[in-house]
Amino acid sequence: MNAAGQDVLNTAMLTSEESRATATPMMEQYIEIKANNPGSLLFYRMGDFYELFFEDAVDASRALGITLTKRGQHLGHDIPMCGVPVHASDDYLQRLIALGFRVAVCEQQEDPAEAKKRGSKSVVKRGVVRLVTPGTLTEEKLLSPSETNYLMALARVRGGAEELALAWIDISTGVFRLAETNATRLLADIFRIDPREVIVADNLMQDPELKPAFDVLGRVVVPQPAILFDSASAEGRITRYFAVQTLDGFGSFSRPELAAAAAAIAYVEKTQISERPPLGLPERQSSSSTMFIDAATRGNLELVKTLSGQREGSLLNAIDRTVTGGGARLMAERLMSPLTEVDVIADRQDSVAYFLTDNFLTERLRELLKRAPDMPRALSRLALDRGGPRDLAAIRQGLVTAADAAGLLRGAILPTELATALSDLEMPPPSLEYLLSSMLADELPLLKRDGGFLKEGADEALDEVRALRDQSRRVIAGLQLQYSEETGVKSLKIKHNNVLGYFIEVTANNAGPLTEGDAKARFIHRQSMANAMRFTTTELADLESRIANAAGQALEIELAAFERMRLAVVSEAEAIKKAARALAVMDVAAGLAVLAEEQGYCRPLVDDSRMFAIVAGRHPVVEQALRKQAASPFIANNCDLSPKSGQKGGAIWMLTGPNMGGKSTFLRQNALIAILAQMGSFVPAGSAHIGIVDRLFSRVGASDDLARGRSTFMVEMVETAAILNQAGEKSLVILDEIGRGTATFDGLSIAWATVEHLHEVNRCRSLFATHFHELTALSEKLDRLSNVTMMVKEWQGDVIFLHEVGPGAADRSYGIQVARLAGLPAAVVERARNVLNQLEETDRKNPASQLIDDLPLFQATMRRETPQTAKASAVEDALRKLDLDELTPRQAMDALYELKKQLGKA
DSSP states (O other): OOHHHHHHHHHHHHTSHHHHHHSOHHHHHHHHHHHTSTTSEEEEEETTEEEEEHHHHHHHHHHHTOOOEEEEEETTEEEEEEEEEGGGHHHHHHHHHHTTOOEEEEEEOSOHHHHHHTOTTOOOOEEEEEEEOTTSOOOGGGSOTTSOOOEEEEEEOTTSSSOEEEEEEETTTTEEEEEEEOTTTHHHHHHHHOOSEEEEEGGGTTOTTTHHHHHHHGGGEEEEOGGGGOSTTHHHHHHHHHTOSOSGGGOOOOHHHHHHHHHHHHHHHHHHTTOOOOOOOOEEEOGGGBOEEOHHHHHHHTSSSOTTSOSTTSHHHHHOOOOSHHHHHHHHHHHHSOBOOHHHHHHHHHHHHHHHTOHHHHHHHHHHHTTOOOHHHHHHHHHTTOOOHHHHHHHHHHHHHHHHHHHHHTTSOOOHHHHHHHHHHTOSOHHHHHHHHHHBOSSOOSSGGGOOOBOTTSOHHHHHHHHHHHSHHHHHHHHHHHHHHHHOOTTOEEEEETTTEEEEEEEGGGOHHHHSTTHHHHSEEEEEOSSEEEEEOHHHHHHHHHHHHHHHHHHHHHHHHHHHHHHHHHHTHHHHHHHHHHHHHHHHHHHHHHHHHHHTOBOOEEESSOOEEEEEEOOHHHHHHHHHTTOSOOOOEEEEOOOOTTOSSOOEEEEEOOTTSSHHHHHHHHHHHHHHHHHTOOBSSSEEEEEOOSEEEEEOSOOOBGGGTBOHHHHHHHHHHHHHHHOOTTOEEEEESTTTTSOHHHHHHHHHHHHHHIIIIIOOEEEEEOSOGGGGGGGGTOTTEEEEEEEEEEETTEEEEEEEEEESOOSOOOHHHHHHHHTOOHHHHHHHHHHHHHHHHHHHHSOGGGHHHHSOOHHHHHHHHOHHHHHHHHHHHHHHHOOGGGOOHHHHHHHHHHHHHHHHTO
16 A cells, blocks of 8 residues: 555544544544644654654654654554654754655644643644645755745646646745646656745646656655646735735736646645745746757756756856855856847846956955845744744844945946846835844844844843842842831841742841831841841842742743744835845856956857857866876867858767767757856856857766666667657757667667757757767768767877867777776687678678668658658649739639649649
8 A cells, every 4th residue: 555545544533433432532633633734744742752653664764764662552553652852853854845745734723731721631832834745844954055946837728729827936035936837848847946845736646748747756746736736816816915916916817827836836835734835926938048958858958957966067067166055056047947038138148247357346345245044034934934043143244234335336337237236135124123233132032032132232121130130149138228228227138948938038137127117018028047047128029029030031032023024024014025136146146257367268259140169169077177186188179060141050079989988978068158258157168159059968878767768778678759749840860879779770879860950850959979880871861960079099009189179080990909997808809809800801892881871861751751742732822822802713723623633643
């Protein structure tokens, strides 16, 4: 039975009549709360621990490696139990969420003393205060500073031009975006956004069009009741959340987009129970505004993580020079979503160029930014009432940094993007920073309940009760001195015991001044002893009460002040978020300027042409790795896939050469340069002119997908099919070793047909690396195909890899030399040489390259195999020439017969 089925079974068992009848009051409460939160581990608060029972305890103890105990019996069986301390719960939550669990946090909602007043069997009131899921985290310990934490909703509404839409929210920063999509690009869009959790209507889980994507995403997909995705009530749900009458001011949204947005909001409300995170207004993204990069290409190019899942070795790791958490997240976001809008790309490049022209200014700004805390996440915790004093301090320091950065740039002539950022930096009112600075102490506790976060002088009443709490001995000593002087009894003492509390004690012989005249009314007799008398005063009794309550009063005053500051911060949420975004924009631009200066990058020319001309291009990751290893410098290479005069479509470079010669590096570096250019960065090249790439496809490397029953070759063919079916004239296609996963002639045939299809149908810019040297003969018939090769030198039987790309075609792959370098036994290497010599002799007698003379071109083959298509074009031409408004009925009938005749000749 799967986990969901087991959970249903457990819930049914726990909620049965027999179960309720035999449960203790506490366990009855637990069972009821658990039944209302199926699918989640229930963290049930008991004192200083969160306890788990039944199957939850078994699962949690196994996942966390904690001891499984038992607590009583239920239905004749021991009740499994385990627990985690409340103060360490974040650490355990982090581990559970990473393992795919969801947790319902159930808190005590009254003082246990209140429950006892209702009777000995009364149970403390408890309730779930939030659901902790991968996509709804806000705790600092559970989030990576440099990574976004998106919750995504996928909605389908039948009947529109685009039936599918995505909405994604990061409640830790308030980001809220929408986009339409379709089944073809769905997986690519999801991988571009990289959500931690995707909610989907439960009735879509078996949709044959969407299920393949769900299978790839695995446990990231969480089914939810279809009612959450109801498009009819979507607009009302959104307007209620943002407290507006209409969405007209937000922009124009399709029905699927509204359904996805409403579902995301409903899920946020469901998981946060009574709290609402400060979400930004929904921002619509057009699929045409970003470069399409499918999931396979993202994996092949290792944009944000390597194939082994590590950040080290990825493109992001190589280019990230940001110094703030917000800047690191924005850098990753831009890298994952390169733009196709020339003007916006140019604006980003202008920002980088600005910082490159003034190194002193750039370093001063970066020093300021290093002090900037993560304001958006602190703001989110405060808005959800989960924040502490350090979150208020983060807002305070962030506002100080924003003001300092604005002062540094104010008056300068800034490019468009930085000018907008400067304007946003000045949005938060100075009064907010003053309030926080005047109230908060320098050293702050983690939790507000610990107190001590208001500075001395921030509140007179607090200073007074703190003095009573912290300096009670001095206060009592001062009062004792006062009474002694008033009465003239120098031996008068103020003492304390657990029965009387504070009292005044004098010897029996010195009691007269306290019991006579006006003093009798002031000094109230409490107790007489053999040799002493004890008194109190209204002042002393009041002081005693104030001292006893001082700690509690101090905390109450501080908590009230915390709430005032929290509300003041939340009221300026939009201004704070804009200032934080502005700091991130500056951080990214300055970081890319540092990268360009450090690594010798150039500003690429990006326009709407079909150009792709890279001079002295380098691989950004490999180049830095070689420098760290103090190895030989990276060999730069040119790449020109630009269409020549009069040609329709980009060029194709057929790349041949030996293994280990650098083919894969060359392929990838040109794809990465295109991505860097369109994210607004400078690029590792001497110069670059890149016409907008709307779709990037890369099929490099070999892998299998055994979970779905796909061999390495099947994965290769699926990815190649996606490329050939989707690439257009503005696309860039990178293909490596197509057809090598099957028999030689099968593979050669597939590779041959693929090249022809790219040339005749897709007409895209393409790099095609192969060991099928026979394909180089295609350059004689395909005018946009050029042969290039990785240059090598042979010396005394050894091969030297030059890592240079030059014109021409390789006639050998040098595989045996590489095998010898890898350490194959000498006997195997020698035998391989003999076999190769015989095979090459056979090929010389009947070379496969002669196929080019015997086979018609792909376009001719298509015409011969589909004659109906060619004839249909003639019929269409005849139809276009007809002026239907001028035809008589007789002429129309004659024309129809003539068209039918033409079809009959096909």
